[in-house]
Amino acid sequence: MKILIIGSKGMLGQELVKVFHDQEVVAWDREDCDITQKEDVQNKIKSVAPDLIINAAAYNDVDGAEKEKDLADMINGYAPGYIAEAADEAGARLVHYSTDYVFPGDVQQGYREDIMPDPISAYGLSKYLGELETAKFTKRYFLIRLSRLFGPAGTGAGAKKSFVDKMIELAQTRDELDIINEEVSSPTYAPDLAKTTRQIVEGDYDFGIYHAANKGACTWYEFAQAIFKIKEIDIKLNPVPGSKFPRAAKRPAYSVLLNTKLPEARTWQEALWEYLK
Numbered sequence: 001m002k003i004l005i006i007g008s009k010g011m012l013g014q015e016l017v018k019v020f021h022d023q024e025v026v027a028w029d030r031e032d033c034d035i036t037q038k039e040d041v042q043n044k045i046k047s048v049a050p051d052l053i054i055n056a057a058a059y060n061d062v063d064g065a066e067k068e069k070d071l072a073d074m075i076n077g078y079a080p081g082y083i084a085e086a087a088d089e090a091g092a093r094l095v096h097y098s099t100d101y102v103f104p105g106d107v108q109q110g111y112r113e114d115i116m117p118d119p120i121s122a123y124g125l126s127k128y129l130g131e132l133e134t135a136k137f138t139k140r141y142f143l144i145r146l147s148r149l150f151g152p153a154g155t156g157a158g159a160k161k162s163f164v165d166k167m168i169e170l171a172q173t174r175d176e177l178d179i180i181n182e183e184v185s186s187p188t189y190a191p192d193l194a195k196t197t198r199q200i201v202e203g204d205y206d207f208g209i210y211h212a213a214n215k216g217a218c219t220w221y222e223f224a225q226a227i228f229k230i231k232e233i234d235i236k237l238n239p240v241p242g243s244k245f246p247r248a249a250k251r252p253a254y255s256v257l258l259n260t261k262l263p264e265a266r267t268w269q270e271a272l273w274e275y276l277k
Contacts, residue, residue, distance in 0.1 A: 004028065004050035004092075006035060006083065007057030009156030011149055012097070015194035016054055026050065029057075029156045035079040045086040052201060053087045054095040055080060058127075060160065062101070065123035066248040076126035081133030088138040093207075095197055100147035100185055100213070102128045105252025110217075112258045113145075113209040121249040131209075142200050143209045144193070145257055148223070151190030151275060163220070164275065167227050171235050181221035181239030184254045186213035189271035196262065211257035214268035226269060230276045 001023050007013040008027035017027050026048050033044050035057055045053065058076055059065065065072035080096050087094040101124035102117035119125045134141050150162035161169070170177060196212045218226070221239045228235055242251065259265065 001052060002026065002048070002050045004045065004048050004053045006033070006053065006055045007156070010056055010058075010154040010159055011151050011162065012154075012190050012193060013056040013156075014154055015151065015190045016056060016197060018191075019194040019198050030158070035083060036074045038082045041079070041082040042086045042089070045083070045090055045092075049090060050092045052093050052095070053083060053090075054197065055083050056097060058097070060123075062121065062123040062251075063248040065121065065126060069122045069126070072122055072126035073129055076123075077129030077133055080130040081137050084134045084137035084141065088140070092140075093201065094134065094138055094141040095201060096130065096134045096141060096143050098131050098143055098145045099124070099127045100145060100255035100257050101252060102131065102145070103252055103255050105183075105255045108254055110254075110256035110258040111211075112260055113211055120252065123249055124252075140207055142197075142205070142207060144197065144200070144212050145209065146188040146193055147185045147213050147255060147257055148187040149190055149193070150187055150272070163223065164227055164272070167224050168231060168233070171228065171231075171233050174235065176236035176238060177224070178238045178240045178244060179221040179224045180242050180245065181219045182242045182253065183251050184217050184219055184256060185252070186215070186217045186256050187223060187268035187272065188213040189268070189275060192265065192271055196265070200262070205261070210261055211259045212262065212265070213257045213259070214271050215259075215265045216267045216269065217256045218268070226272055227276070230273055 004026045009029040059072045104118045150164040
């Protein structure tokens with residue numbers, strides 16, 4: 001199987017390259033294709049002629065999207081449509097990733113795959129646009145939603161460190177930290193998500209939407225507590241409300257992704273332990 005992985009130097013993309021190492025992988029990052037240029041996308045995908053395209057490229061600055069709405073919409077919204085159209089023309093299946101931020105965060109039971117999105121931020125709107133554009137141009141797609149991605153940092157130009165690595169870095173110079181004890185969601189371990197992606201594309205799964213976060217949920221404060229406990233770092237953590245850190249974008253208060261279509265994932269605590277130990 002010939003697989004084109006777009007965003008191959010990001011946190012998730014690099015894990016996808018590892019997971020599909022025994023296949024014929026074509027790995028693209030920013031320097032290989034500008035996904036915001038429709039003609040470039042179509043011509044290059046046509047020349048590769050892949051059987052499967054996995055789009056792991058994204059604009060992921062949640063607060064930055066409030067000021068750069070056009071850029072976020074282009075990368076997260078319209079570009080996935082260009083890729084979907086090119087995939088359809090090439091006869092390739094497509095995997096595209098989305099986020100819990102497409103939901104408003106007002107469902108205390110969590111969000112099933114079939115609940116209608118209703119984003120409350122520019123970032124969430126851009127990701128929902130990507131979902132719509134993907135479905136508009138191809139029927140042969142797997143849309144996988146995740147939340148709070150963590151794992152080894154990517155090596156690409158736009159790669160960011162995860163919350164986990166940022167916490168450990170801050171602890172090297174601070175004796176105490178104020179951490180938001182709100183916004184309940186499910187951390188997602190990048191290597192686990194990459195394995196789940198392969199499981200979906202090689203399994204007997206229908207095209208459509210899947211939720212692939214790790215099992216369980218936590219606030220940012222609870223996430224930080226678990227990080228420092230595993231690392232055995234002695235630091236004072238102060239639980240604070242989100243209002244303590246004014247941010248441009250609204251966040252969902254409760255955006256737990258319920259998985260009703262896949263085998264149960266391991267807990268985020270188990271995944272975090274593996275990553276840190």
